[in-house]
Amino acid sequence: MERTQFVKPKSLKNTHHNYCPGCGHGIIHRIIAEIIDELNIREKTIAVAPVGCAVFAYDYWDFDVTEAPHGRPPAVATGIKRVLPDRIVFTYQGDGDLAAIGTAEIIHAANRSENITVIFVNNTVYGMTQGQMAPTTLIGQKTLTTPYGRDANRDGYPLKVCELLSVLDGTKFSARGMVTNPKEIIKTKSLIKKAFFKQIENKGFSIVEVLSMCPSGLHMNPIETKEWVEKELTKFFPLGVFKDV
Amino acid sequence: MKKVLQGNIALCEGAIEGGLDAYYAYPITPQNEISAYFAEVLPQKNKVFLQAESEIAAINMVFGTAVTGKRAMTSSSSPGISLMQEGISYLCGCELPCVIVNVMRGGPGLGNISGSQQDYFQATRGGGHGDYHTIVLAPFSVKEIYEFAKESFLLAEKYRIPVLILYDGYLGQTMEIFDTDSNEEKLNVKIDQNIDKSWVLDGAKNRPSRKIRSLLMAEGELEQHNLKLKEKYTQIKKNEIRVKFYEIEDAKIGLVAYGIAARAALEAVYKLKNKNIKVGLIRPQTLWPFPYNEIKNLSNYIKKFLVVEMSSLGQMVEDVKLAVEGNAEVFFYGRGGGALVSSNEIIKKVLEIY
Numbered sequence: 001m002e003r004t005q006f007v008k009p010k011s012l013k014n015t016h017h018n019y020c021p022g023c024g025h026g027i028i029h030r031i032i033a034e035i036i037d038e039l040n041i042r043e044k045t046i047a048v049a050p051v052g053c054a055v056f057a058y059d060y061w062d063f064d065v066t067e068a069p070h071g072r073p074p075a076v077a078t079g080i081k082r083v084l085p086d087r088i089v090f091t092y093q094g095d096g097d098l099a100a101i102g103t104a105e106i107i108h109a110a111n112r113s114e115n116i117t118v119i120f121v122n123n124t125v126y127g128m129t130q131g132q133m134a135p136t137t138l139i140g141q142k143t144l145t146t147p148y149g150r151d152a153n154r155d156g157y158p159l160k161v162c163e164l165l166s167v168l169d170g171t172k173f174s175a176r177g178m179v180t181n182p183k184e185i186i187k188t189k190s191l192i193k194k195a196f197f198k199q200i201e202n203k204g205f206s207i208v209e210v211l212s213m214c215p216s217g218l219h220m221n222p223i224e225t226k227e228w229v230e231k232e233l234t235k236f237f238p239l240g241v242f243k244d245v
Numbered sequence: 246m247k248k249v250l251q252g253n254i255a256l257c258e259g260a261i262e263g264g265l266d267a268y269y270a271y272p273i274t275p276q277n278e279i280s281a282y283f284a285e286v287l288p289q290k291n292k293v294f295l296q297a298e299s300e301i302a303a304i305n306m307v308f309g310t311a312v313t314g315k316r317a318m319t320s321s322s323s324p325g326i327s328l329m330q331e332g333i334s335y336l337c338g339c340e341l342p343c344v345i346v347n348v349m350r351g352g353p354g355l356g357n358i359s360g361s362q363q364d365y366f367q368a369t370r371g372g373g374h375g376d377y378h379t380i381v382l383a384p385f386s387v388k389e390i391y392e393f394a395k396e397s398f399l400l401a402e403k404y405r406i407p408v409l410i411l412y413d414g415y416l417g418q419t420m421e422i423f424d425t426d427s428n429e430e431k432l433n434v435k436i437d438q439n440i441d442k443s444w445v446l447d448g449a450k451n452r453p454s455r456k457i458r459s460l461l462m463a464e465g466e467l468e469q470h471n472l473k474l475k476e477k478y479t480q481i482k483k484n485e486i487r488v489k490f491y492e493i494e495d496a497k498i499g500l501v502a503y504g505i506a507a508r509a510a511l512e513a514v515y516k517l518k519n520k521n522i523k524v525g526l527i528r529p530q531t532l533w534p535f536p537y538n539e540i541k542n543l544s545n546y547i548k549k550f551l552v553v554e555m556s557s558l559g560q561m562v563e564d565v566k567l568a569v570e571g572n573a574e575v576f577f578y579g580r581g582g583g584a585l586v587s588s589n590e591i592i593k594k595v596l597e598i599y
Contacts, residue, residue, distance in 0.1 A: 062449070064447070065446075072305040078309060079306035080313055082293045082310065084313050
């Protein structure tokens with residue numbers, strides 16, 4: 001008897017990715033594509049891609065995707081969702097995009113409870129620009145712009161986005177997962193699916209932060225990166241659901 | 246229908262007549278009547294009004310609505326328009342139609358809240374990065390604000406380009422009577438075929454998925470895109486220049502002014518006509534594309550031009566110099582910092598150079 005072992009989601013294009021070996025973006029793109037197929041919403045989904053490595057997301061997903069200026073996906077998504085309220089609109093943003101240059105937009109989109117879903121990829125580093133300190137870089141972590149390690153006295157503290165947004169009345173779902181192993185990938189997928197459900201049910205703003213791997217930016221090999229995310233990153237960024245109303 | 250409206254309200258009514266779907270903006274003086282009006286009226290019409298957290302967010306909300314093919318607009322005044330420049334560059338790169346209104350105030354910096362014409366460079370040169378233009382409409386009456394706003398979406402969609410409506414704080418506050426049925430002061434935008442909407446993002450139903458982007462990284466790809474935009478700008482220059490002439494046939498001096506400065510200039514023209522001093526007025530209604538050829542042709546017999554602007558530096562005066570190509574003398578009279586130009590001051594200047 002023949003059995004299908006592997007099917008590419010309909011929402012993923014049949015193309016090569018430009019991501020580095022060990023990068024988490026490919027996994028996250030895939031689980032989003034699987035969810036969109038499973039929810040049968042591919043034909044009414046409009047995504048907003050960030051500036052950063054995932055800027056090319058529109059070349060990988062097979063549904064409508066627009067570019068947005070750096071940090072502005074929540075505002076662009078607002079402009080889409082307000083005029084097409086029956087479409088499914090989500091943003092895909094990195095830590096620099098969402099938690100540094102785009103802090104005003106994310107806080108106000110959440111506070112207005114825009115009925116959109118935000119996928120926030122936190123790998124603690126600016127991957128595309130060669131590995132500078134991100135707003136989520138850990139204290140002591142070395143990056144291109146913190147060669148002696150992040151110093152709280154000079155650079156401040158890593159930003160806990162999910163916890164921060166959870167205090168806003170507009171945030172209806174806020175959760176953090178990671179994509180370092182199959183078990184965690186499955187758990188994260190269920191969080192993202194739940195976030196999309198919130199939108200489908202018109203509940204309002206939902207965000208899932210995904211702790212991810214950037215071996216190139218972190219200057220570790222893929223295995224070390226994965227272990228570092230699991231052991232070190234989760235100490236400061238605990239996994240779980242912070243808000244579900 | 247006869248109406249008595251303030252300029253800023255005429256803008257709102259024109260935009261609604263023109264099919265506005267969504268308006269996003271952040272408060273700034275002197276154009277707050279616009280958001281107050283839309284906040285009240287748009288929800289009644291099931292259209293979108295949203296007060297954004299910043300001008301940066303507002304222009305990006307416009308971007309979001311524009312990718313869906315719906316008609317989006319924002320308005321602001323000079324400092325707020327500066328904040329939108331990044332977004333405008335993206336809108337041009339992505340070829341997204343929309344309408345942006347700048348009710349100019351004095352600058353630089355926080356400046357003041359009086360009307361001015363100090364954003365001409367920013368509007369016509371592109372204040373953002375990269376090779377691009379936006380169409381710039383410069384109404385000089387409440388009726389023109391109404392008509393330009395009404396037709397601006399059509400113009401934007403015809404070329405997939407942002408249209409900037411540029412006027413000053415004084416005109417925005419001016420109240421005038423006008424007739425919506427009269428054909429005067431219309432842009433008369435011509436649409437030859439159905440407007441192409443095959444680029445719109447509204448969900449990939451019964452069609453391949455689409456993407457909207459300005460990032461073009463492949464070898465030579467961006468240059469091709471730049472050349473495509475250039476061709477579009479060439480078409481706009483060919484089709485969409487609008488300029489009005491007054492008493493120009495036997496003029497010895499040509500005044501050049503736009504917006505509210507042109508009203509003072511026009512008064513000067515008629516006052517001087519009574520004294521048998523032959524002065525005409527050239528009034529560009531589009532600042533980009535600019536009527537270079539029209540002014541150049543006039544320089545065959547008009548050897549002196551006086552550019553009048555509400556700017557201390559003089560900004561449009563540079564375009565007039567480019568237009569005459571050294572074939573005539575170009576003089577400048579202007580006042581900045583929110584000061585108004587008056588017909589008497591213009592007359593004094595004319596008599597100096599006549």
